[in-house]
Amino acid sequence: MALPEIRLLAAAEAPEAFADLARLHAEEISSGFLTSLGTGLLARLYGAIGRSPDAFILTASANQHIVGFLCASTDTRRVYRYVLVHAWRHLLPALARHLLSWRTLRRCWETLRYPARSPVPDLPGAEILNFCVTQKLQRSGVGRALFSAMEGEYRRRGVRCIRIVTGANQLSAIRFYEKLGAEPVGTIEVHARTESRLFRYSIQDCHSAPSADA
Numbered sequence: 001m002a003l004p005e006i007r008l009l010a011a012a013e014a015p016e017a018f019a020d021l022a023r024l025h026a027e028e029i030s031s032g033f034l035t036s037l038g039t040g041l042l043a044r045l046y047g048a049i050g051r052s053p054d055a056f057i058l059t060a061s062a063n064q065h066i067v068g069f070l071c072a073s074t075d076t077r078r079v080y081r082y083v084l085v086h087a088w089r090h091l092l093p094a095l096a097r098h099l100l101s102w103r104t105l106r107r108c109w110e111t112l113r114y115p116a117r118s119p120v121p122d123l124p125g126a127e128i129l130n131f132c133v134t135q136k137l138q139r140s141g142v143g144r145a146l147f148s149a150m151e152g153e154y155r156r157r158g159v160r161c162i163r164i165v166t167g168a169n170q171l172s173a174i175r176f177y178e179k180l181g182a183e184p185v186g187t188i189e190v191h192a193r194t195e196s197r198l199f200r201y202s203i204q205d206c207h208s209a210p211s212a213d214a
């Protein structure tokens, strides 16, 4: 199978691209907190993250549909700050009805507070914020192609090391990161009583980019 086309989403991308991305996120990470807030909010959130100078979004597309994406930051705290300052007007209407729930308020607070917490010393501020591939194309190399393009973008931005946080129940992601050579460095509770796995990953030089036999 030919790999879908990988490209970097532009800051001024059409809203449909972010809606596509939000749909994919909701399908593949169906039990996630952000998914519970609805695809309308997710699309606005990705739009705001995509405009942040400290973030980038790579997509894999086939037949004009996004079949996979990887969203990453060079500094997550700065991305959150950018989103709060520049996009709150767009996010608030979609978020308002959820804010009546104490549980949602707490989870919003935990999400915002999380980048400042570091259970492991010297963790880089750069990280993979989200990453998924549509179910029917998983295990066909799309994730690896997105990851490799991510490394290229990090190299271009001068970032040499990143952290990765993924839910302890996201087994496909854990296996993927292990296979690609990420170093497990511990666990963290982004949300209370929900364990996530923490990895550190050194961006490979061009000529030693991920090997199929790793």
Ligand SMILES: CC(C)(COP(=O)(O)OP(=O)(O)OC[C@H]1O[C@@H](n2cnc3c(N)ncnc32)[C@H](O)[C@@H]1OP(=O)(O)O)[C@@H](O)C(=O)NCCC(=O)NCCS
Binding pocket: 028, 029, 128, 129, 130, 131, 132, 133, 134, 137, 138, 139, 140, 141, 142, 143, 144, 145, 165, 166, 167, 170, 171, 172, 173, 174, 175, 176, 177, 179
């Ligand atoms: C993680 C994810 C993006 C990987 O994408 P992918 O396109 O399936 O990955 P690839 O096909 O490039 O896999 C590369 C290697 O990773 C490993 N791997 C990937 N998925 C795996 C799985 N479910 N079980 C075991 N190993 C797996 C394999 O070693 C694989 O190589 P192989 O197929 O030649 O054996 C995808 O599984 C996914 O969308 N998962 C659900 C969403 C998610 O958990 N996201 C993480 C948020 S941080």
